[in-house]
Amino acid sequence: MHRRPSDATNLLVRYATDHRDPRNIATHMVGIPLVVFSLGLLLSHPALMTLSTAWGPVNLTLTALGWLLSTLWYLSRGLPGLGLLVSAFNGGLLCAATLVLSEIDGSGLEWGLAALCLGWLCQRAGHYYEGRKPSARTDAHALLIAPMFVVAEGLFALGRLQGLKADIERQAGPTRLRNLAMPAG
Structure with missing residues (x-):
């Protein structure tokens, strides 16, 4: 079966090449959610428009x-189940950011920048172990x-998607595990 270069499997293979x-x-399992959370804090102000609904x-x-545009992108990558889960994951983090914003004073800029920096530092530490620069800098x-x-x-x-993992x-x-005493290869 011929896959498009932008389908989920090819994209994940390309990303995984720099993350073995x-x-x-493990550092990405912490750093990436922090970055998504930070985007929820940083991009929540100002409102583009306010809609009147039955709930207020x-x-x-x-x-x-x-979130809406990324959901459409994830759903169009050929693995809609994975796309839905990624959108739910991102949506949960963005909702959490909204809840944090409702409890703090100000725009959340300081919290957003702190979460972004912490997330980036986690990933940077992981790439030290990998011996490769982060993909986001090149792609x-x-x-x-x-x-x-x-x-x-x-x-x-969790033992799911084993075909994709293979x-x-x-x-x-x-x-x-890369031997840190040896140069990256």
């Missing part, structure tokens, strides 16, 4: 618009693929 050390993957006013923000698509990678890795750990490992290689 389990320590790097609802603000349309860049966070909501970004803007990596910003969309990273949450999909985190959700897929979580599902793999495809990724066949093409990107198995996970392995």
Whole structure:
């Protein structure tokens, strides 16, 4: 079966190529959610428009618009079940950010920047173990693929999507601990 270069499997294989050390993957399981959460904090102000609903006013923000557009992107990658789970994962993090914003004073800029920096530092630490620079620096698509990678890795750990895991490992290689005394290869 011929796959499009932008289908979920090919995107995950490309991302996984730079993420084979389990320590790097573990740091991404913390860092990527922090980055998504930070985007929820940073993009929630100002409201683009306010909609009147039966439940009261609802603000349309860049966070909501970004979530909607990314959901459409995830659902169009050829694995709709995974796309739904990634969208739910991102949506949960963005809702959590909205709840945090409702409890703090101000725009959340400081909290958003702190979460973004912490998430980035977690990933940077992981790439030390990997011996490779972060993909987001070389590929803007990596910003969309990273949450999909985190959700897929979580599902793999639960024994799900083993066919997808096998495809990724066949093409990107198995996970392995890099000997830190040796140069990256």
